[in-house]
Amino acid sequence: MRGRPLPTEMKAALSVCGVLCLLALCAAEHQAPGPTLRDRSHIEDTLRLATSEPSTELSASMKKLLNIYHTAIKPMEQAYKYNELRQHEVTDGEITSKPMVLFLGPWSVGKSSMINYLLGLHGTSQELYTGAEPTTSEYTVIMNGEKFRSIEGIVMAADSSRSFSPLEKFGQGFLERLVGIEMPHKLLERVTFVDTPGVIENRKQQERGYPYNEVCQWFIDRADLIFQVFDPTKLDVGGELEMLFRQMKGRESQIRLILNKADSLSTQNLMRVYGALFWSMAPLINVTEPPRVYVSSFWPQDYAADTSRELFMKEETSLLEDLNQVIENQMENKIAFIRQHGIRVRIHALLVDRYLQTYYDKLGWFSDPSEVFRDIVDDPDKYYIFKSILAKTNVSKFDLPNKEAYQDFFGVNPVSSFKQLSSHCSWTGGCLLEKIERAISHELPALLGSVSRAADAPAPAKAAPPPPPPLPGTCEGPGCQEKPKNRWRSQ
Missing domain, CATH: 1.10.268.20 (Topoisomerase; domain 3)
Structure with missing residues (x-):
């Protein structure tokens, strides 16, 4: 066998394989580079993540607030069973909890991608799963923790130190769709994100297996900021979305409308979609002043070519400033x-x-x-x-x-x-x-x-450096008889 020549068919097969391998290597060498990622330094600067530290004044004020609630409000609440009227039990965990940012909107509009972008999770093992199909079927609570770990909803509801223990009343079917994620992050030290399942208009609410509207109402009542995210291709309003806006009645000051994926449209089409968004939302938000609308593309990849990059960046910075304002006003909002x-x-x-x-x-x-x-x-x-x-x-x-x-x-x-x-x-x-x-x-x-x-008080000034030593030939100190001249007084 060693000395026998190869058959003609085998030689042809080997030559074809060699050509295909050579073409694959050439294609790999000339493959287009991956998408350019956007610079995230403005996020840390606007949210002041590098300088944010727990304040002693905040801790002292929180203790006073808890004392007022336990001595003056809770006894009356228990004596007349207020919780059975409003179904809104205030716990110590809710009072001491961080500001909550709630993400609502139709499916596949970029809610999870926006959280990944704000936290810098793109390309890491902690990245929230995203896709073009409905991917988020659970309520995902992203919190700060010592290490990355996932917490089941049953464990979250059983922990009385957290602010999510009242969710146990919505039943086992909902707790199976509640997930908590802990990770060490500077932004999560100051805020908690809640990612919700997308609104699907072609499904009945009863098919979800839990009271969807009641659960959304619970999160809406406790949210400090509500991001209602829209896709330029998903501006239709159905029964579920209309019910959500009805549940947010009286909370208009917390609502922010976000027109995401704006760089996928030309400037002319973007203006038309912006007007269509207001036209769709006008019957749902019946207030004198319309909510703030942010138009940008909130994900880590760079903006598409030939789009309003400067406008999108300004809109993103405005949204970050809005988020930072809510974080800074945490104690005022709690009181x-x-x-x-x-x-x-x-x-x-x-x-x-x-x-x-x-x-x-x-x-x-x-x-x-x-x-x-x-x-x-x-x-x-x-x-x-x-x-x-x-x-x-x-x-x-x-x-x-x-x-x-x-x-x-x-x-x-x-x-x-x-x-x-x-x-x-x-x-x-x-x-x-x-x-x-x-x-x-x-x-x-x-x-x-x-x-x-305390919030308006200026930061303590740094200690002044010691004065330089006196120059030779000058007279300074208590032994000098010459008084310094006052340039504001006529001599």
Whole structure:
């Protein structure tokens, strides 16, 4: 075999293989370089990631806020079961949590890519998976941690130190679609990102396996900033997206509309898409001042050629400044949130007290207690329940809850489980109503003022360098008789 010549067919096959290998090598040598990545230095500069350090004033103010909540607001909240009315339980983890940025929008508009870009995860093992198809089916919470790890939703809900323990009420089906990711990052030391499943209009909400709207409402209520991301090719508004905007009613100041992938269009088409976006959103956001719209391409690759690079970069910088402003105002927003929560708890307590007072006034010797109270709950306007609160207290009519909510509330909680406000007083602890009113009127505004003054105070000046030694022939020091001249006074 060693001396026998190769067959003609085998020689031809080997020659063809050699030619193909040579062509593959030439193609590899002349292969076009990969996409150019964008410079990210402006992100660190705008968000001040290099100089951000935990402040001692922030920690002290947080302790004061927790003390005010536990001593003045929470006792009233527990005495009148406010959590069963609003389904909004405030925990210590929620008060001390970092600002939350929520990403909403249709599928495959670039929400996950935008998070990867802000955190610099492109090309790393921690990068969030992205693609042209619907890829994010879970609620992904990206948090700061000592090392990179993934946390199951069941573990997140069971940890009372986190702010996500109330999510357990949405059931096991939702917790299986909740994922937490921890990683060490300077930006995550100051903020938490939440990536949500994309809105899919051609699917019914019931097919998700969990209450989608209720879960979105929970995150919307706690978000400090809401990024509603759109793709130029996905501007249609369906039932799910319309419901989302309805749930964000009253939170318009937190909404930012983002027209992503803007460098995929020419300038003329971009102007048309920008107008179409406002035309689509106008019926959903019924406010005098429209929300801020950012037009850019939020991903690590460089902008496409022949596009408005300077405009996109300015828009991106404006968005980063907006995000940094929310981070800087973290303590002010927490105090305002707790004060608003305290006002609602106080109004709820006053209404329950008024229901009880009316019940005791109308209850006779031979009347049926259940029928009397049911009549009051079914028609509170006949007994001036809500009008008396407006007349006797400094409560705005716009802050009053829905009277139908109290029909459900008293349907679960019998009247015998509550006491009037006058009964919640003691010689040593004082009255619950006085405590919560003092916190709303004096303690929380004073804490807010101290935080604002600390934020506006200039940074301490550096120590001045020691003066240079005196020149030869000059007289300086206590032994000199000549006084220095004052150039502002005539000699």
